[in-house]
Amino acid sequence: MKATLRTVRLALAEPLRISRSTMTARDAVWFTVEHEGLTGHGEAVTSVYYGLNTAELERQLYEAGLDLGRFGDPESALRERPAGDRPPAVTAAAEAALLDLCGKRSGLPVHRLLDAKGARTAPNTPGTPSAPSARTARTIGIVPAQRAAAQARSLADSGFTVIKVKAGAPDPEDDLDRVRAIASAAPRARLLLDPNGAWTSTEALQLLPRYAELGVEAVEQPLAPGDPEALARLAERSPLPLIADEDAVTYEDVRRLAGRVHGVNVKLAKCGGPYEALRIAELIEGSGTELMLGCLTASTLGLAPAVHLADRARWADLDGHLLLADDPWTGIGGADGVVRASELPGLGVRERRVGREDAA
Numbered sequence: 001m002k003a004t005l006r007t008v009r010l011a012l013a014e015p016l017r018i019s020r021s022t023m024t025a026r027d028a029v030w031f032t033v034e035h036e037g038l039t040g041h042g043e044a045v046t047s048v049y050y051g052l053n054t055a056e057l058e059r060q061l062y063e064a065g066l067d068l069g070r071f072g073d074p075e076s077a078l079r080e081r082p083a084g085d086r087p088p089a090v091t092a093a094a095e096a097a098l099l100d101l102c103g104k105r106s107g108l109p110v111h112r113l114l115d116a117k118g119a120r121t122a123p124n125t126p127g128t129p130s131a132p133s134a135r136t137a138r139t140i141g142i143v144p145a146q147r148a149a150a151q152a153r154s155l156a157d158s159g160f161t162v163i164k165v166k167a168g169a170p171d172p173e174d175d176l177d178r179v180r181a182i183a184s185a186a187p188r189a190r191l192l193l194d195p196n197g198a199w200t201s202t203e204a205l206q207l208l209p210r211y212a213e214l215g216v217e218a219v220e221q222p223l224a225p226g227d228p229e230a231l232a233r234l235a236e237r238s239p240l241p242l243i244a245d246e247d248a249v250t251y252e253d254v255r256r257l258a259g260r261v262h263g264v265n266v267k268l269a270k271c272g273g274p275y276e277a278l279r280i281a282e283l284i285e286g287s288g289t290e291l292m293l294g295c296l297t298a299s300t301l302g303l304a305p306a307v308h309l310a311d312r313a314r315w316a317d318l319d320g321h322l323l324l325a326d327d328p329w330t331g332i333g334g335a336d337g338v339v340r341a342s343e344l345p346g347l348g349v350r351e352r353r354v355g356r357e358d359a360a
Helices: 054-068 074-080 088-106 145-158 172-185 201-213 228-237 251-257 274-284 300-307
Strands: 002-017 022-035 038-045 133-135 137-140 162-166 190-194 216-220 242-244 263-267 290-294 338-340 356-359
Touching: 002 054, 022 054, 022 088, 022 300, 038 054, 038 088, 038 300, 054 088, 074 088, 088 274, 088 300, 137 145, 145 162, 145 172, 162 172, 172 190, 172 201, 201 216, 201 228, 228 242, 228 251, 242 251, 251 263, 251 274, 263 274, 274 290, 274 300, 300 338
Parallel strands: 137 162, 162 190, 190 216, 216 242, 242 263, 263 290
Antiparallel strands: 002 022, 002 356, 022 038, 133 338
16 A cells, blocks of 8 residues: 655634634645555644644654555555554544545445444444434634624524534633624524633633523533543533533543543544544443534545544534635535535545645
8 A cells, every 4th residue: 555645734714713722724634545546535634732733744644654554455454453652633544544445445435334333343344324414513713792693693594503602712701792692693503612621610610500591502621621520520510511622532531531521522633533433432322421523623534534423423513624715625515504424435525626745
């Protein structure tokens, strides 16, 4: 097998402000595996929070491509799924490319390749029989209430029924005003709130009842990550379901929180790919902790593997490609509020344009 890399710049349609930063663009590294005339693709994106810059992603993916050369075919590579000490985002991108390639070789979409329990089985093991789809949340960043209301109204008119609102402004009343404005502009939408760890426990206990009164359905990672016990204690007292995100990165993180928080946000780039996400889903099944499938801001290529799992989650937050000014891939939809996996072989996505390429 031969692997190649291509790095492109993904610009956002407008800046996305959250409690800890404002993002306008990020780099994506596309990882392509070729074998016997067919290619499979995966994507990893840069992340300041996870310590992944462009050069590090390129280096790690280059080495991952070299490692794949020792396998005779993508099926054997996918069975072993060698991770080594690489960042989860790199492992996830390589796994996505292998799944895409194996799907094309077998004529099956990725959701048919994924074992229901996430076991390390042969890639022809039937998974979900029909193409998954889900109503995805659409994110509104920390913007003035009037702007948020206009965005919410437009989203509702387009078909979105779930809106995720970023919180963590210096003045908590600004966040409350934004949620009120969104609730008024899109009264039928389900509302999720994400402070990205901006609150203290004291602030959370004061604010959560107020958001409950406004009709917020659940709150993601209200406390700063690093103290999962504090998050679990807060969940016991919260009038709203709490979803762990930054405190639920790995399988072991989730094991410690299973049954103690109301949900965990599983992102393939932070857990290591679809198979690890399925292992986590199996771990929390029946525990009282429910699955949210999340994402980083990325292209359709980066989102597609999670969309093939979308029907397994209570909450789908798979809108990263919708935040871009120009998505260079297509194939999962979402502009009407619903993301859909394809029945085409592999990930079922196609490229709209090309960028810079380097051989691995």
